[in-house]
Amino acid sequence: METTGRRGEFELIARYLAPLAAGAPGALGLLDDAALVTPAAGEDLVVTTDAMVEGVHFPAGEAADSVGRRLLAAGLSDLAAMGARAFAYTIALAIPSAWDEAMRERWIAGFAAGLDRAQQAYAVQLIGGDTVATPGPLWLSLTALGGIARGAALRRSTASPGDTVWVSGSIGDAALGLRAVRGELVMATAPDRRALVERFRHPQPRLELGRRLVGVAAAAADISDGLVADLGHICIASAVTATIETARIPLSPAAAAQIARDPGLWAAVVSGGDDYELVFTAPPGAAEAVRNAAALARTAVSEIGRISGPAGGEGGRRVRVMGPDGRELAVARQGYRHF
């Protein structure tokens, strides 16, 4: 673990971040050049790196504790999509040099508290990182490490025509919550607002569900860019087409209430990102196995559509969204793009 620049930063990080590594012997107390991880026998290592910029991926002024929880949850969500167990992570952090010492301390303390909460929830440990000063906005990157039985990882490229399409939890909450945080959407009730904003701020990576879907699902991705975009990644990687029905997309009560008032919000539900749910396909006849896996993971799942062959797309669309009246919705791909 390294830190650049002022003495104060070194001490803040030793005070607030080093304790997050205390349970990982291979972190070497964040005192060495690199960390050591002993892989479990027969496991592949699963590695993912994500980056977030203040004002781009989360609103400026977002509480440090939420930023920490959300950064770690987003990284773990990628591991969930592969069916991996998560065990460790490293962070890179650029702190605005314009912040004074009190602000730095407050922020790092809050950020560490958020990481700690997510660590406890998902049984992972900080094992290293780097902290620097920047003349720009707050910048964060996280590399998450997990393990999975060799060859068993869920992939995006393994969907087949005839598969059913499923999602976990409820869809669209985070996109509506972000609009509420930005003041772009006025909610019907304060509890609805709280519920949706909470879903944006504190996503729950579906690690347990992902593990239970190994050997059951055919292909999987997490929903970070939006349902249509992430299902589209599966379709591109698998050279197939998907058709989903809005009527079958699971909504939370709060999202359903918003959409009842403004059906135009369907576009945000299917194309907005940040839910960190799983979207996956399963072979024909696997519905009961999927429901059993979900029950064991205590996570709701919903069947929302079907995979067809590469010729199924119309106008080049990989994912067709059928609206409540049975007609196809025109969905603009918004937000993020993966590859």
Place this chain on the structure above:
Amino acid sequence: METTGRRGEFELIARYLAPLAAGAPGALGLLDDAALVTPAAGEDLVVTTDAMVEGVHFPAGEAADSVGRRLLAAGLSDLAAMGARAFAYTIALAIPSAWDEAMRERWIAGFAAGLDRAQQAYAVQLIGGDTVATPGPLWLSLTALGGIARGAALRRSTASPGDTVWVSGSIGDAALGLRAVRGELVMATAPDRRALVERFRHPQPRLELGRRLVGVAAAAADISDGLVADLGHICIASAVTATIETARIPLSPAAAAQIARDPGLWAAVVSGGDDYELVFTAPPGAAEAVRNAAALARTAVSEIGRISGPAGGEGGRRVRVMGPDGRELAVARQGYRHF
């Protein structure tokens, strides 16, 4: 691998970065949520994360190709310090949103060319990452992955009184080269300038030497923060004190010529960073084994001092630097701090 924002960025990255992952099957073509790595049997995984900000860690306007080479070399240098073999890395990249498309393409093409060159030299592969847009300066982070026989990693915390202190290569070149780049130092000759600037821009991680020192050296670190600072990290982690002599510190001909003109530059040599050489200790009687390891790695090594007990420090200094006249130099710790 993910990318945020404009369509152009997605295509640039697919074009320039995806080929860097072509040799790593576990990168899954950068098309999945995470990458898979199969650890070698009996090996620990070695993980390190570094971050760099334009204008902080390298001068604004530095060639993209050099930035890529240097970022990867810096990450691999941490693996070298542990004695690991390197095999893969992920990157997180924040590209200024103010750059127009032509500038983005030029920069990413150059950056990828620099990574590619370092990949070829050190036999590592890109396996994943994330690219985002930022309103701030260019920001980069790299997580390097390596392997080492279980329990064999070189550590900072294992130096003992009586050990000799060694460094690889020549010391201070990068610090003088950076000063030249910044226009703070006028070199005696153009070839000297070129040689020192080259050492700043294109450091060579001592991976082969690190591997050969496993079982030979007692403790090791890489020199990224400066000789005194990094040897100081060994001393802190090992609860010992080091005494080194400037007369024994290896200088390149170009650095020696500069110092002959201005002996005050010694301070930059011992406290400036970025050389990415190794500093290590060896037990008494191990000098021949060290020299054999260095010969096999075709890397010069020099014995520059000795480790003494925890009571050896004077005025709380962990590292004493004895000048050419036999008197102790006052060395301010400059630049970066690790923990």
